[in-house]
Amino acid sequence: MWTPLVLVTALAAAVVAAWAAWRTVRDRPVVLRQLVASGVVEALLLVQVFVGLVSVARGSGPADGATYWGYLVTTLFVLPVAAAWAFAERTRWSSVVLLVAAVTVVFLQFRVVQVWSGA
DSSP states (O other): OOHHHHHHHHHHHHHHHHHHHHHHHTTOOOOHHHHHHHHHHHHHHHHHHHHHHHHHHTTOOOSSHHHHHHHHHHHHHHHHHHHHHHHHOOSHHHHHHHHHHHHHHHHHHHHHHHHHHTO
């Protein structure tokens, strides 16, 4: 399995979450650099989708395909929706929205690994 990619993605999302938590505590809105960092996480998620498609095409796939693809596709939408919301909401709550989204991505990454391995 491609666990290193998932771990790098989860770590990147955790960094975005920590950054958003710091801005929340300081009562600050999201800044453009945070949205760029979220874009990097999104790019890593797109790479995961590609790697997953290639893995399935080669004959190795997750134990439960529907659940796996459900988690992966859901994960693709979490950060862009949060980024749009955070961009529109110019208060500290934009940082909270980005924090919740990034933490959601971290947890979904670990679920992707569990589903792939059949746990």
